Amino acid sequence: MLKTTGLIAGHxxxxxxxxxxPVFTDLLAMEVIERKSGEATVKHPNTDWKLIVHEGGPGAxxxxxxxxxxxxxxxxxxxxAAWDFVEANKGKYRLSKITKPQSAHFAYSIYFxxxxxxxxxxxxxxxxGALHGxxxxxxxxxxxxxxxxxxxxxxxxxxxxxxxxxxxxxxxSRRFYVEVLGLxxxxxxxxxxxxxxxxxxxxxxxxxxSPRQYLAPVNRFALQLGSAIEVEQAHREFTTNGQxxxxxxxxxxxTSNGASNFIFSDLDKNWWELTN
Ligand SMILES: [Fe+2]
Numbered sequence: 001m002l003k004t005t006g007l008i009a010g011h012x013x014x015x016x017x018x019x020x021x022p023v024f025t026d027l028l029a030m031e032v033i034e035r036k037s038g039e040a041t042v043k044h045p046n047t048d049w050k051l052i053v054h055e056g057g058p059g060a061x062x063x064x065x066x067x068x069x070x071x072x073x074x075x076x077x078x079x080x081a082a083w084d085f086v087e088a089n090k091g092k093y094r095l096s097k098i099t100k101p102q103s104a105h106f107a108y109s110i111y112f113x114x115x116x117x118x119x120x121x122x123x124x125x126x127x128x129g130a131l132h133g134x135x136x137x138x139x140x141x142x143x144x145x146x147x148x149x150x151x152x153x154x155x156x157x158x159x160x161x162x163x164x165x166x167x168x169x170x171x172x173s174r175r176f177y178v179e180v181l182g183l184x185x186x187x188x189x190x191x192x193x194x195x196x197x198x199x200x201x202x203x204x205x206x207x208x209x210s211p212r213q214y215l216a217p218v219n220r221f222a223l224q225l226g227s228a229i230e231v232e233q234a235h236r237e238f239t240t241n242g243q244x245x246x247x248x249x250x251x252x253x254x255t256s257n258g259a260s261n262f263i264f265s266d267l268d269k270n271w272w273e274l275t276n
Contacts, residue, residue, distance in 0.1 A: 002274070004183070009049055020114055037039060041171075044071070046140065063119070078154070087120075094114075145157070184198050222261075262274060
C-alpha cells in the first residue's frame with residue numbers, strides 16, 4: 001500500500017479560463033491563487049485542497065453529472081438562496097441545466113453546468129448525518145466565512161467538499177482505493193461510496209455506472225507522498241507490478257527541483273497523480 005500523506009488537488013478541464021474562473025470566484029467563493037498560460041489554480045479559503053483548472057479549448061468534452069465537484073453551505077435556506085442567485089445570473093455566467101433544490105441522502109442541493117462542460121453542486125448537509133455513519137458530512141470548516149467576505153449573494157459557500165468519479169464495480173474499486181492508494185471509506189450506500197484521505201475531510205464520491213464515461217488524464221486527483229524517492233519507488237512498482245495491483249496505465253516519471261510526479265490510470269480507467 002502507498003503511504004500517501006494527503007489528497008491535495010483535483011485537476012479539471014474546462015474550455016476557456018476566462019469563462020470558467022468567474023464561476024468559481026463569483027459563485028463559489030474560490031480564490032485564484034496562480035494563473036499561467038492555459039492553467040489556473042483555485043482554492044477555497046476554508047479548504048486546503050486545490051483545484052487546478054486546465055483550459056482545453058472549445059473542443060473540451062461535456063462531462064456527465066457524475067463528474068461534478070461540490071461546495072457546502074451552512075443552512076437549508078442558503079441552498080434556496082443559491083438557486084435564486086444562480087437562476088438570476090445564469091445569462092452572465094452562461095450557466096445551464098440548473099436543477100431546483102432537491103433532497104438526497106441527508107443532503108439538500110442544486111446543480112448547474114458551467115460553460116466549460118462541467119457540473120457543479122451547492123449543497124447543505126444535515127449535521128445529523130455525521131451521527132449515522134456519514135463522517136464525510138462533518139468538519140469541513142473551522143471558522144465560517146462571513147457575508148462581508150462574500151457579500152450580496154444571500155448564501156455563503158463555506159467549503160469545497162467533494163469531487164466525483166464513476167466506476168465499474170464498487171467492491172473491486174473500494175479494495176483498490178484502500179489497499180493500493182491508502183484511502184479510507186467514509187461511507188457507502190448501495191452503488192455509491194465516499195472515499196477520502198484519513199488526514200482531511202474532503203472526499204470523492206464514486207458511483208457505479210454502466211454504461212459510463214471515460215475521462216481524459218487532465219481530469220484526475222492528486223495524492224501526495226512523503227518524498228521524491230517514494231514517488232520514484234511507486235513508479236517502479238507500478239511499472240513492473242501495476243497489472244496485478246489494478247493499475248492499467250503508467251505515465252512518465254517527471255522530476256524537477258526535488259519534486260517527482262507521474263500520472264496513472266486505475267482499474268476503472270480513472271486517472272490519478274502521485275507527487276511529493
Ligand atoms: Fe455531490
